[in-house]
Amino acid sequence: MSGTHPTTVHAPARTPEPTAWSPGSWRARPAAQQPEWPDPEQLARVENTLALQPPLVLPAEIMELRGALGDVARGRGFLLQAGDCAERFSSCTEDGVRSKLRVILQVAILLTYGAGLPVVKVGRIGGQFGKPRSKPTETVDGVELPAFRGDIVNAPEFTAEARRPDADRLLRAYHHSSAAVNVLRALTHGGFADLDQAHAWNQEFVRRSAAGRRYEKTADEITWALKFMAACGVDVRSQTELHQIQLYTSHEALLPHYEQALTRFDEQRRAWFDTSAHMVWIGDRTRQPDGAHVELLSGIGNPVGLKVGPGTTPADLRELCERLDPQRAPGRLVLIARLGAGKAAELLPPLLRAVRDAGHEPVWACDPMHGNTFVSESGYKTRRLTDITAEVAEFFAVHRQEGTHPGGIHLELTGDDVTECLGGDLAEVLDDQLSSRYETACDPRLNAVQSIELAFRVAEFLRGHHGA
Template sequence: MPGSTPGPTDWSPESWRHRPAQQQPEWPSAEDLARAEKRLAGLPPLVFAGEARRLRQQLAEVAAGRAFLLQAGDCSESFEDVVADVIRDKLKVILQMAVVLTYGTGVPVVKVGRMAGQFAKPRSAPLEVVDGEELPVFRGHMVNDDAPNVRARVPDPTRLLEAYHHATATLNLVRAFTKGGFADLSQVHAWNLQFVADSDAGQRYERIAGEIDAALRFMAACGIDLGAEEALHQVDFYTSHEALILPYEEALTRRDSLTGQYYDCSAHMLWVGERTRQPEGAHVEFLRGVQNPLGVKVGPGADPADVVEVCRRLDPGREPGRLTLIARLGASRVEELLPPLVEAVRRAGHPVVWACDPMHGNTLTSADGRKTRRVEDIMAEIRGFFAVHQRLGTWPGGIHVELTGDDVTECLGGAGAIAESDLHLRYTTTCDPRLNGRQAVDLAFQVADLLRAEPDPSRA
């Protein structure tokens, strides 16, 4: 069973404190931080070890080429967006994408949201200029506030507790939606049919939508009661976030009563970012001891030997489902930089999931100073990612995208053909630009076309 090997004997939930820790806030009061940590440590877990083990089993299928990973959600969750409509609409888009990708791959799609914990973000500098004033940088609502004044930017440990309670509310609603009929396959397919009918871009995918429709009609004709089949009425949906603020992650780490292993019960899956994946650093030290499935962001500066070393530390047992490498290399460089990474990890014997993050390597700044991304660049990186894996005979295991269900104008092009002059209309992100719902579903149809061209994944 994935996750059945004993954890490291030279590790404890607090052993990261003896390593250099990047991207940690300068908390003004150690006493206040300690009180928040103690309170968090006494609260119930947000997720359970058995759920994390089930996700590891499903990711093992992805690693073997028998499933596909869709990891999607907000760049940085906002406390203000923990409301029913926002959560529902984001989940709706992810479910729509998953149905399209399932048909494109012919294999199950593992659905993991960047939700219920993505309240903190690494930043490239400690200060930023807002309206001509230099301020401490906004690090996500888990740490400080985005209001443009010095007082709001002071790190506040009570926000760790607020993050926990907002994550609880999000998880409760997600579980209700995914198990209570909202995720019904026929309903999600109807949403996609509406997308095709209402969108000039969507009409390109009428053929795929029609084939899905025909498949559902065939099942009904065979006597399968689509309304009664539990597998068609509800879905497994998992949560993930970057394990950035280590006091929060340590406080929510629990020893599983069944296995004796440690799990970080803040989310089903955690990842370490491009800025914090140092093999000797605190983040890798913390994550090596928890048995959750883990992700590692890999950017254009990644050295194959360093990536293999991170794999060795996080996946010493070479267990399928343990580790997902999330490549964020940029559209112009993915076909140059990805092959040596894939080959080095394969030679080292690590059965990882390879996923493509086509967002972070393709960020640019508009004329009025807003960060944005071109949908065409996003798709170009995905196409390059697929091309590399096809040449190497490996499985392009998934995509990792930042999106929202809201009708924002943050990324250029795509469904709706958003122009640079449109960005100011509905630019609401607290950090990086996200695909809106129409752009995200459009992307899923394009990826489905790529997947349909892939060789049979059972070759693995």
């Protein structure tokens, strides 16, 4: 979270060191998925301004996350990475952050209580403002304009002015990230994440659903467990872990100009850290081994995520793991499989074996969202909860077959009562209902009821895996 650090040295935007890797060495590599910035001088000014700003997170926090992910990689925990598809600047308010945190806490508590494993909580929050696009432009009624690439680049309105990439938005992204991170710190350390508040996290529209009522029953059991511990003489009020949580931040490192400007050298650890987030990841569209994104993230000390799509071969993955994790350090890499329902059983085993045989110990996580997106009959981009659940089930089955640890889940979700993904329990979303509350800035998200329903299933899969 936000603040300064006495041992931090800023990285100027355009002064790479004469070494094999430097914060600016990515500039000699091809960079995929970049907007066409119309004013290079403006971009350089913004980079240099960003390089003088305080870090959003500190190296000590980053290393704490690496340690926790190391435990997950060794089978002693589970990663929950969840949050918005693409954050909007307008959502970086107390209410907006609280809404996302509420459902993340609900999912995390169900996984912890249901599976009996510590859950490392990482939000897609405080910086997830950019999105890769399948096409660089969009055409409406014969008019072609640049695609909307997230608030960090341009605006969603379909006008030439709104779609023009604006480097000043990088600064706005920094300031909105800082605001979101400060709210997160206040909420997670100020009582909102207290287990005594488990019932209060359940919104009324969720409580009316079957999943919400089942959540209420779990919250009752947790309350009684806390009372039992207190009756046995355990001072539960003094147990910080029961009243505060650490929610780490993450986003896709899509714009290397922004990430370099917030990369700092830590004298104490003699290492570079990207202080824009605790964890950053490389998307399936930007994972070229000789590309700018892999080059930049190969030299930072943060945990690094890598999306693994259906086009990834075992040879590709071995090369990327070697580039990003040559020391083979548990907790350094999070490999996020996004293969699609029906494909994991075939595609995942050779990838698992290739990584294991090369001596890497990554966290393997399942992203069941991005491989299951389609356009419905009503014309909306959507996903089916049944497909999402099916891919998670396949992910666990393959890991059980291979004797490896299913280390986490990566979700796009919201605490709001949106209608973006199809399916659910008694509050099932149907195709003709998608238009009623379709609010995402890019990809469809699970609503709070669907998220909780999925959390119960994931907890069952986890319990079954570790009880085998």
